[in-house]
Every structure is written in C-alpha cells, then in structure tokens.
Amino acid sequence: MKAVITAARIFLATLREIFDEAAYARFLSRTQMASSPTAYAAFWRERESSQKPRPRCC
Amino acid sequence: MNKTLSLFIWGAIAVLGSAAVGVVALHRGEPINALWLVVAATCCYVLGYRFYSTFIAARILALDALRATPAERLENGRDFLVTNKWVVFGHHFAAIAGPGPLVGPVLAAQFGYLPGTLWVLAGAVFAGCVQDFVILLFSVRRDGKSLTEMAKEETGRVGGLVAYAAVIAILIILLAVVALVVVNALKGSPWGTFTIASTIPIALLMGLYLRRIRPGKVLEVSVLGFILVLLAIWGGQWASQNPEMASVFTLRAPSLAILIIVYAFAASAMPVWLLLAPRDYLSTFVKLGTIGLLGIGIVVMHPTLHMPALTRFVDGTGPVFGGKVFPFAFITIACGAISGFHALISSGTTPKLIARETETRIVGYGAMMCESAVAVMAIIAACVLQPGVYFAINSPAGVVGQTAAAAAATISGWGFPVTAADMQALAHAVGEQTLFNRTGGAPAFAVGMAHIFSQSLGGEKVMALWYHFAVMFEALFILTILDAGTRVARFMIQDALGHIYKPLGRTSWYPSILATSALIVAAWGYFLWQGVKDPLGGINSLWPLFGIANQLLATVALCVATTIIIKLHRARYAAVTLVPLMWLVAVTFTASWHKVFDPNPSIGFLAQARVLASGPATAATARLIFNNRLDAAVTAVLVGMVAMVLIESARKWIGVLSGREEARVKESPFVMTRLAEEQA
Numbered sequence: 001m002k003a004v005i006t007a008a009r010i011f012l013a014t015l016r017e018i019f020d021e022a023a024y025a026r027f028l029s030r031t032q033m034a035s036s037p038t039a040y041a042a043f044w045r046e047r048e049s050s051q052k053p054r055p056r057c058c
Numbered sequence: 059m060n061k062t063l064s065l066f067i068w069g070a071i072a073v074l075g076s077a078a079v080g081v082v083a084l085h086r087g088e089p090i091n092a093l094w095l096v097v098a099a100t101c102c103y104v105l106g107y108r109f110y111s112t113f114i115a116a117r118i119l120a121l122d123a124l125r126a127t128p129a130e131r132l133e134n135g136r137d138f139l140v141t142n143k144w145v146v147f148g149h150h151f152a153a154i155a156g157p158g159p160l161v162g163p164v165l166a167a168q169f170g171y172l173p174g175t176l177w178v179l180a181g182a183v184f185a186g187c188v189q190d191f192v193i194l195l196f197s198v199r200r201d202g203k204s205l206t207e208m209a210k211e212e213t214g215r216v217g218g219l220v221a222y223a224a225v226i227a228i229l230i231i232l233l234a235v236v237a238l239v240v241v242n243a244l245k246g247s248p249w250g251t252f253t254i255a256s257t258i259p260i261a262l263l264m265g266l267y268l269r270r271i272r273p274g275k276v277l278e279v280s281v282l283g284f285i286l287v288l289l290a291i292w293g294g295q296w297a298s299q300n301p302e303m304a305s306v307f308t309l310r311a312p313s314l315a316i317l318i319i320v321y322a323f324a325a326s327a328m329p330v331w332l333l334l335a336p337r338d339y340l341s342t343f344v345k346l347g348t349i350g351l352l353g354i355g356i357v358v359m360h361p362t363l364h365m366p367a368l369t370r371f372v373d374g375t376g377p378v379f380g381g382k383v384f385p386f387a388f389i390t391i392a393c394g395a396i397s398g399f400h401a402l403i404s405s406g407t408t409p410k411l412i413a414r415e416t417e418t419r420i421v422g423y424g425a426m427m428c429e430s431a432v433a434v435m436a437i438i439a440a441c442v443l444q445p446g447v448y449f450a451i452n453s454p455a456g457v458v459g460q461t462a463a464a465a466a467a468t469i470s471g472w473g474f475p476v477t478a479a480d481m482q483a484l485a486h487a488v489g490e491q492t493l494f495n496r497t498g499g500a501p502a503f504a505v506g507m508a509h510i511f512s513q514s515l516g517g518e519k520v521m522a523l524w525y526h527f528a529v530m531f532e533a534l535f536i537l538t539i540l541d542a543g544t545r546v547a548r549f550m551i552q553d554a555l556g557h558i559y560k561p562l563g564r565t566s567w568y569p570s571i572l573a574t575s576a577l578i579v580a581a582w583g584y585f586l587w588q589g590v591k592d593p594l595g596g597i598n599s600l601w602p603l604f605g606i607a608n609q610l611l612a613t614v615a616l617c618v619a620t621t622i623i624i625k626l627h628r629a630r631y632a633a634v635t636l637v638p639l640m641w642l643v644a645v646t647f648t649a650s651w652h653k654v655f656d657p658n659p660s661i662g663f664l665a666q667a668r669v670l671a672s673g674p675a676t677a678a679t680a681r682l683i684f685n686n687r688l689d690a691a692v693t694a695v696l697v698g699m700v701a702m703v704l705i706e707s708a709r710k711w712i713g714v715l716s717g718r719e720e721a722r723v724k725e726s727p728f729v730m731t732r733l734a735e736e737q738a
Contacts, residue, residue, distance in 0.1 A: 014148035017141065019276035019339055030135045040273035044331045046136075048565070055406055056338070056542045057399045058158035058232050058392075058608070 075101025106183035158393030159433035161499035181395025182430030185638035191422035197405035234585030242498035248307035249294035256290035264336035365441035377453035380660035389605030394433020398611025439506030446476025454595030489522035504528035663690035
C-alpha cells in the first residue's frame with residue numbers, strides 16, 4: 001500500500017512539474033506572494049524574461 | 059538477487075527476445091501477430107538498458123554519485139532545481155515525444171514492417187539512447203550548457219557555428235513538414251477542420267481561465283480543456299453533416315496552408331500565456347494519455363499485421379516516397395531511432411534538474427527507449443491495415459491516378475488488392491468523404507489507431523469518433539510544435555540580430571517580434587507552400603530533407619560526444635559513439651547524393667527539374683523547377699555542413715591521439731555533493 005501511495009505521489013509530482021504548477025508554487029514561495037492574477041502574470045513575465053521557450057521535439 | 063537466478067532470468071529474456079526478433083525477421087507468407095513486435099521490442103529495451111547502458115555508464119562516463127550536479131550547485135528555484143528522477147524522466151519524455159515517431163514509421167511502412175522495426179530497435183538501443191544519455195551527462199558536467207556551446211568549446215568554432223545553423227535549418231524544414239502533415243490530414247475534411255479550429259478558442263479560454271479565474275491551476279484547466287476538445291470532436295460530426303457548416307469547413311490544401319501560416323504568426327507574436335502555453339498543456343495532456351491508451355490497446359487487442367515483412371518497394375519504386383530501403387528507411391524514421399533534436403533537450407532544461415549523475419542513465423537512455431516504443435506502436439498501427447488500404451491512403455494522386463477507380467486499379471496491380479468500393483466504405487465508416495491520396499502519414503496512423511480501438515471500445519459504430527480523435531491528437535501535437543518552434547526560432551534569430559542592432563535582440567520589443575516572426579514564418583511557409591503545390595504530394599521531397607537535417611544535428615551531437623570521450627582518454631571505447639556516427643554519415647551522405655543527383659525524377663531533385671523543363675510549360679512549371687533546384691541546394695549545404703564538422707572533429711581526434719594537442723575537457727570542477735553528506 002505504501003509503495004502505491006509513493007508511486008501516486010511521484011506521478012502527481014511529475015504531472016505538476018510537466019504542467020508548470022510546481023514552478024508556479026516555487027515562484028510564489030520565493031517571492032512571498034499569494035496566488036492571484038497579478039502573481040500569475042508576474043510568474044509568466046519572469047519565465048519569458050529568464051528562459052527561452054522550452055524546445056519540443058518532433 | 060541470487061547470481062544463478064539472475065543469470066537464469068536474464069538468459070530467459072535474451073532467449074525470448076532472440077526468438078521474437080527471429081520471428082519478426084524471418085517469418086514470411088502468413089501474417090504475424092503484433093505481439094511479436096511488442097515482445098521483441100520489450101526484450102531489446104530491457105537488455106539494452108540493463109547491459110549496454112550500464113557498460114557505458116561504468117566504463118566510459120564513470121558516473122559519479124558523489125559529484126554535485128548543476129541542479130544542486132546552482133540551484134535558484136527557477137531553472138536549476140534538484141528534482142526527483144522520475145519527475146525529470148516524465149518531464150524529459152514529454153519534451154522529446156512528438157509526432158515524429160508516429161509519422162516517420164508510418165511512412166516507412168511502405169517497405170514492410172521489418173526494415174522500420176529493425177531500425178527502430180537497433181537504432182534506439184545502439185544510437186539514439188546512447189546519444190541522449192551521453193549528451194545529457196556531458197551537459198550536466200558543464201553546468202547545463204547547450205549543444206551549440208559544447209560544440210564550440212570542445213570541437214572548435216566551426217562546430218558551434220554549424221550546430222547553430224543546423225538548428226535553424228532543422229526548425230524551418232521541420233515546421234514546414236509537420237504543417238504539411240496537418241494540411242494533408244485536414245484537406246477536404248470538415249469534421250477534422252472544425253475540431254482543430256475549435257482548439258484555438260479552447261486554448262484561449264484556458265489561457266484566460268488560468269490567468270484570471272484560477273491562476274496556476276494547470277492540471278485542472280487541462281482536464282477542462284480535454285473535455286471541451288472531446289465536445290469539439292462530437293461537434294465536428296455535426297458540422298460535417300450540416301451542409302452549410304460542411305461547406306465552410308471543407309477546405310482545400312492551399313487555403314489550409316494560408317490559415318496555418320497566419321495562425322503560427324499570430325501565436326508567435328501573442329503573449330505566451332494566452333495561446334502557446336495553454337495549447338502546450340492541452341497537447342501534453344492528450345499526448346501522454348493517448349500514448350498510454352494506444353499501448354494498452356495494442357497489448358490487449360494484439361492485432362494481426364497485414365502488411366508483409368518486406369514489400370516490393372524496397373527496390374526504390376515506392377509510391378509514398380521514392381528511394382531504396384537503404385538509405386531512405388533510415389532517413390524517414392528519425393525520432394523513433396535517433397533524433398538530433400533530442401540532443402537540444404538533453405542539453406536544455408533536463409540537465410538543470412538532475413539531482414545525481416547516476417540518474418542520467420534512466421532519464422537519458424530510458425526516456426529515449428520509451429520514445430522508441432512509441433515508434434513501434436506507430437509501425438503496428440500502420441501495418442494492421444490491409445496493404446491496399448495503406449497504399450491507397452498514402453499514395454499521391456500524381457503516382458496512382460486522379461480517380462478512385464484508377465488509384466484502386468494501380469494499387470491492385472502492385473499486388474495489394476483494394477477496390478474503390480472498399481475505400482468508400484472505409485471513408486464512410488470514419489466520417490470522411492474520401493481516404494484516397496491522404497498523404498503525410500497522419501491519416502493512415504489515424505485509421506490504424508481507430509481500427510485497433512474500434513475492435514474493443516464501441517465497435518465499428520464509433521470508428522469515426524476514434525479516427526477523428528486520432529487526427530485531433532496528431533494535429534494538436536503538430537500545432538504545438540508550430541507555435542513553440544516558430545517562437546524558438548524567433549528567439550534564435552533575435553539573438554543573432556541583436557549583435558548587429560541591439561534593439562532587435564530585445565524579445566519584448568514589438569517591431570523586432572513582428573519582423574522576426576514574419577521572417578521565420580515566411581521561411582517555413584515557403585517550403586510548406588512548395589509541398590502543397592507539389593504534384594507528388596510534398597512529403598516525397600520535404601520529409602527526406604527533414605530527415606537529413608535532423609540526422610545532421612545527431613551527427614554534430616555524436617561528433618561532440620566522440621571528441622569528449624577521446625579527450626577523457628577513453629579512446630578504446632570511442633566506438634560506442636563513433637559507430638553510430640559513421641552509420642549516420644553513410645546514411646546522410648548516400649541519401650543526400652540520391653536526393654540531389656539520382657537520375658530517377660521521383661527521387662532526385664535535379665532530375666525532376668530536368669523532366670519538368672523538358673515537358674509542357676505551364677504557369678506552375680517555372681516555380682516547380684526553381685523549388686526542386688532550391689531543395690537540391692539546401693541538401694548540398696546541409697551535407698557541406700556535416701563534412702565541415704566531421705573534418706574539424708577528426709582533426710581534433712588526431713591531434714589528441716597523436717599527442718600534438720592537449721586533451722583538455724571544459725568540465726566544471728569537481729564539487730562534493732551535499733546530498734550524500736545529508737544522507738550520511
């Protein structure tokens with residue numbers, strides 16, 4: 001049972017990382033902001049200025 | 059585990075794998091079951107991972123679990139971040155898995171299931187997985203540097219410049235070819251066009267929902283988006299049956315090409331959160347789910363492969379694309395076996411997330427194995443179709459004839475019986491007006507996937523829904539690549555132009571955004587237009603160009619890897635990257651020679667230009683002649699670049715091996731990991 005729960009946790013963490021939810025959570029914790037439209041806009045501004053778009057393979 | 063038991067288990071896997079590969083390779087006459095391919099692939103991957111990747115990790119790379127990775131040393135909570143290895147694995151797989159491993163194997167199925175299967179298995183285990191693994195590790199040891207930076211540092215300035223030019227060239231040709239796949243899948247299909255058009259407002263809605271209503275709740279909005287896409291598929295059926303709507307959404311290839319070009323320009327210039335990001339999330343969600351579902355469907359339904367192991371078209375007379383099995387099967391299938399594009403991802407986001415060097419094996423080698431498994435699924439989806447049906451869908455009208463009766467007669471004459479009535483019934487079953495001449499690979503894959511699913515879930519009655527689900531799934535993939543690829547290329551061009559005039563390098567300056575977006579869209583749009591107007595269907599000339607460009611990038615990556623291995627004094631193991639490199643050089647050079655100089659006009663660009671020049675002069679002739687000559691020139695330039703990198707690298711190898719040049723690698727200094735201390 002414990003192994004199943006661990007696997008489910010990792011699966012969810014993977015999805016959160018792929019879908020940038022984890023990145024947003026880290027941004028909120030780093031900037032001490034609460035989630036809001038303003039915070040999400042700031043998150044995207046930072047991503048656009050600091051990172052080139054992630055390449056996607058064919 | 060007990061050593062004897064371990065020996066027994068691995069011996070059993072080896073015997074089972076050999077038997078399955080033997081059946082796949084040697085069985086002739088009777089159709090075989092798809093499970094043989096599944097068993098052969100599983101055993102090859104398991105053995106490759108357990109033994110070959112371990113050998114590379116231990117003898118060549120000397121993975122060091124005590125060495126701090128950039129994720130740990132440079133952690134900033136943004137791009138550098140210590141991350142669970144399975145999370146990185148999923149992240150990396152989501153980035154490398156695109157429509158390439160689906161489309162390439164479907165096209166190569168014209169040679170039969172055997173050439174593609176053997177190349178996908180051997181290519182992945184000995185070349186593709188190795189490339190992804192070693193480039194990932196070398197990037198980790200260089201603070202997550204990109205392939206172009208590593209090429210410049212390790213092989214010299216020429217390597218860096220060629221890598222940069224190759225990336226731009228690949229992106230332009232890739233974007234054109236994948237756009238052509240979508241155009242061919244949607245032309246004359248009101249259902250498909252309605253569904254795909256609906257994904258644009260759905261993505262915009264998701265963007266606004268994420269920004270204004272539930273900031274950051276991506277998984278939640280992706281589920282919502284997925285439900286809306288399913289409704290759009292259902293709505294597509296209604297649109298195709300409503301005469302007024304059907305006439306609006308029944309578009310010819312040129313109209314679709316213009317719409318896609320306009321769409322990509324808008325997506326590149328718009329704020330990323332509004333369209334690009336939500337579409338990326340939606341396509342990733344659909345992609346991971348559908349790949350999983352297809353895998354389960356194949357294992358549970360274990361369909362029979364109707365395509366023979368080898369067809370008569372191994373001699374180069376194939377209708378899907380011209381050229382013999384060597385080298386064209388190895389150019390056509392890139393992503394499922396080896397893809398240079400993966401080296402960009404292995405030296406992009408992924409190395410900045412790896413917690414320990416030892417995890418590069420599962421992420422680099424393991425994720426590519428999964429990608430290869432997707433290619434095996436695509437081979438199965440194409441080969442479950444009756445060969446006559448497969449060729450009717452994938453052959454251009456210029457080869458098989460303009461009418462259904464003529465096409466059926468031509469294909470039946472090749473020994474693959476099919477009738478116009480069979481094709482009409484199939485088209486009706488999947489909700490299309492016709493399935494003849496639907497080149498590009500996507501429609502054939504969609505019919506194969508619908509065939510597999512409809513055997514279990516809902517039967518023949520829902521085949522049309524499954525078909526359009528598959529078309530939507532591929533088109534969604536591809537439109538994401540068009541958005542993101544155009545934007546990536548725009549950033550690269552802006553980077554370069556910034557050296558000439560600083561404001562052009564600013565990614566937030568709108569005149570620069572519009573100008574560079576227009577430049578990139580015009581570049582790939584030109585090739586797309588050329589493909590749309592090509593009487594042989596476009597894929598015939600563009601897909602090999604894409605394959606050559608992609609393998610060129612893999613050649614650059616393997617040159618960099620071999621150089622580093624030699625500098626690390628592991629020259630006796632250099633064959634691990636040198637042999638795949640030599641193979642790719644042989645394939646790329648031979649294919650390029652044929653594409654430029656082959657006297658057969660269905661293969662050689664110049665021969666086709668000569669035939670056109672000697673025929674009746676129409677308004678389009680001059681343009682077609684110019685396009686063929688342009689394609690020949692592009693191919694020659696690509697090969698010239700391969701030659702330059704090879705010469706530069708070989709000079710470096712000889713210099714180091716003869717002792718004339720110092721064997722100095724540009725790795726970051728060793729720092730002991732804190733993670734180990736914390737655990738102790």
